[in-house]
Amino acid sequence: AGLYAHTDIEKEPMSAGRQMGGHFLTHSLNEDGSWKDLTRQKNSSADxxxxxxxxxxxxxxxxxxxxxxxxxxxxxxxxxxxxxxxxxxxxxxxxxxxxxxxxxxxxxxxxxxxxxxxxxxxxxxxxxxxxxxxxxxxxxxxxxxxxxxxxxxxxxxxxxxxxxxxxxxxxxxxxxxxxxxxxxxxxxxxxxxxxxxxxxxxxxxxxxxxxxxxxxxxxxxxxxxxxxxxxxxxxAGEEELAGIEKHIKKQVREGKKEAWTAYLAPIKADKNTVVNTLNALAGV
The missing domain is CATH 3.40.50.970 (Thiamin diphosphate (ThDP)-binding fold, Pyr/PP domains)
Structure with a gap:
């Protein structure tokens, strides 16, 4: 979500699309606008x-x-x-x-x-x-x-x-x-x-x-x-590390696929809504 400026805070909880990739930040305010206890968290100012x-x-x-x-x-x-x-x-x-x-x-x-x-x-x-x-x-x-x-x-x-x-x-x-x-x-x-x-x-x-x-x-x-x-x-040994590397590569591939599917889902839903509406207007 961070790659295409997703404004949904649940999908992109770091900044809701306000930051470029790699410009990591943490939140200093609560949802009601009050200050968080910054002494009890790691704090990152956006790059x-x-x-x-x-x-x-x-x-x-x-x-x-x-x-x-x-x-x-x-x-x-x-x-x-x-x-x-x-x-x-x-x-x-x-x-x-x-x-x-x-x-x-x-x-x-x-x-x-x-x-x-x-x-x-x-x-x-x-x-x-x-x-x-x-x-x-x-x-x-x-x-x-x-x-x-x-x-x-x-x-x-x-x-x-x-x-x-x-x-x-x-x-x-x-x-x-x-x-x-x-x-x-x-x-x-x-x-x-x-x-x-x-x-x-x-x-x-x-x-x-x-x-x-x-x-x-x-x-x-x-x-x-x-x-x-x-x-x-x-x-750790060679065999154990090789197993970890294989597992991580699998996780990354699956994560990539899931992220792309999640990105396309609302687009497809909106597309279907528009198509159905146009078909209804056209009497199809």
Whole structure:
């Protein structure tokens, strides 16, 4: 339902057709217009399509936690637990070339707010390699000056490979703790990611990537690496994983068929109603 802007809240409960696919959000209000208890739920502010446009909102959400912790007399009920909330935001490596990213990044360092920015870095901006849009082809390298030290506030900066699951977990635990407890902004530069299907059906990445790069992406696919990690740590075996994968593929195919059938049903019903009405008028 999210693909064709279905306005039925029961069919598309996230936004009733108001959001594009992948622009996930949660509801902050009850049906009667009153506030939900935001401290008892995970909260997601909807993404927006303009590149880097989400950055100022991320800063504002992080600033809210700082205000709730430091300004006395604010009603925190249903909104904050002593300013312990962290604003987590994501951006692609190419979008970090936008001016609004740098403005937000600098402002968060000045304000010292609990904000964690993840930069997903697959080395490309759609089909454009990083060497044409990022100095040194490395956003965390050129932001090193923001790293805090013993005498100056700033950021905590981490660099981690996107296919290294254990290190990712460790890094995000550290980042969350620093931001939540100390109200220090954090940058997590997630490198060595892949672009498994290109940007769109008309922009296949086979058109602009070398055979060597495509082979590297095949070997470093996050799902493949996760599968290898599961097996090597004895969490599950090859046979069990193969069975799970087969079951999931079956579920996806069935879900696709059910979704398409549900989409067509009201259209067919309306069509039959119109045809029957016209036939009645025509005396057929």
């Amino acid at each position: 927006i399509s303009p590149t880097a446009g989400q950055m100022p909102r991320l800063l504002g959400l992080a600033q809210a936690s700082k205000l709730y912790r430091n300004v006395k007399g604010i009603n925190t009920e249903r909104f904050s637990v002593n300013g312990n909330e962290v604003a987590w935001g994501t951006i692609g490596n190419a979008s970090t070339s936008e001016g609004i990213f740098f403005e937000t990044f600098n402002a968060a360092g000045v304000m010292q707010v609990p904000m964690v920015i993840s930069v997903w870095d697959d080395g490309y901006g759609i089909s454009v390699p990083a060497r044409y849009q990022t100095t040194k082809e490395n956003i965390s390298e050129i932001l090193k000056g923001f790293q805090r030290d013993e005498t100056h506030n700033g950021y905590e900066i981490f660099v981690v490979r996107g296919w290294d699951y254990p290190t990712l977990v460790e890094t995000y635990e550290k980042a969350g703790k620093i931001a939540r407890e100390s109200h220090v902004p954090v940058l997590i530069h997630v490198t060595e990611l892949t672009q498994p299907q290109g940007h769109s059906t008309s922009g296949s990445h086979e058109r602009y990537k070398s055979e060597e790069r495509l082979e590297w992406e095949r070997l470093h696919d996050c799902n493949l690496k996760m599968r290898q990690w599961i097996i090597s740590n004895g969490i």
